Amino acid sequence: MDTAIEVSKAVVLLDRFPALAELDLTLPEGSVSLIQGPNGAGKTTLLRLLAGLVTLESGRATVLGLDVATERRRIRAAVGLLAPTAMLYGDLTVGENLEFWTRLAGDRSGSIDAALERVGLSDLGDQSVASLSTGQRRRAALAAVALRRPRLWLLDEPHAGLDQAGRTVVDELVGDAIAAGATVLVASHELDRVRPLATHVVTIAGGTARRVEVLPSTSSGRSAEAGR
């Protein structure tokens, strides 16, 4: 199996604070990884590094075979990031937002109607994003990520603010991504929710990957120290 993510001695500074401190991590293509750890551990920074949104201070990182230091634009085009904020325009309707991001994505994107239906927002396509509830915005943001058909899904607390039906939608979308052969990273505190979907569990603390646990389908599980 090819390597999707390879991070070696990665250091990322946020306001001179080392959010990632010589983090090592290797994950294969097609894997579903639960990224767990306390607040401030570096989970979000790791996802943003893999999305090409933050600069490596030192170390090396490749995403889908692309170097984070030199090929960030290509990486950004290949990943889908669900961030804590919806990253949608409040003055536009849900449909207009999705249409805009579809136009920017070009031929890679899928059907807007199908994406809205997938996240349970078929009836809200003509409603402005500003008028949506937090959970509905989250679903709209999920639809925007799904439309990109990313090879790497980076989901930051995807279940936050969602009702039970919304949480199921997230799980189903992750299932769709797995079926399409994508690699998925989910940073979450809802371990019981994500763990059944995961093939790997990465524990982060203090900006380093303390433990990478591989969960084979037998569920017996085995552990490996980070970076091996």
Added chain:
Amino acid sequence: MRVLWAIAEKDLRIEVRSKVVASQVLPFAMIVLVLFGLALDADRATLRSFTPGLYWVAVLFAAILAIQRSVSVETASSAFEALRLSGAAGWQVFGGKALAVAAQLLAVEAVMALGVVVLYRSSFDDPVLVVTAAVGATVAISAAGSLYGVLAVGMGVRDTILPMLLLPILAPVLVAATRAFDDGLGTAAVNGWSWCGLLAFFAGVYLVVGGAAYSVVLEDA
């Protein structure tokens, strides 16, 4: 160009919905014109002779608000990060944002032109020259403003710093646009078309530098 048009169309659609420029920037510009009139004691002859300068100072003030609005559209919802993730090239985002600001500014300037006719009793002796100068100056202002707007975001400084960054850069545009309007409005005997050439030069420089620099900012912001 598909991405550039999509970004410009998106910004204009947001303005149609929110009407921020129409309901806040334009009234502000008109108020500035009225205040200039009051400050100069409503002396029609003085107002007419100073119309080009007063007009373009008011346009610059309005432009700063329009540019801040253009930036806040992206930062309010973290959509700027989504733009970075879209894989769009820096020049495409820059071009789209600048085009939308230019379209909005031209609309504001058209209404302001009616304003100086009504308030200052000014007249346009050479409409072609006036329109050409307005387009050249607006492109220059929009290009420089869009670049400096995103630079302010990239540097993590407050948006109140934008006028301090932008106005010195736009001083040559203010001078050239005022001189061209002097000719177009018949308030001074100058060659307005030569000043239009200077405006075109600045517009070209700001477009090229903006397109190149925006890529760096989009990459590293």
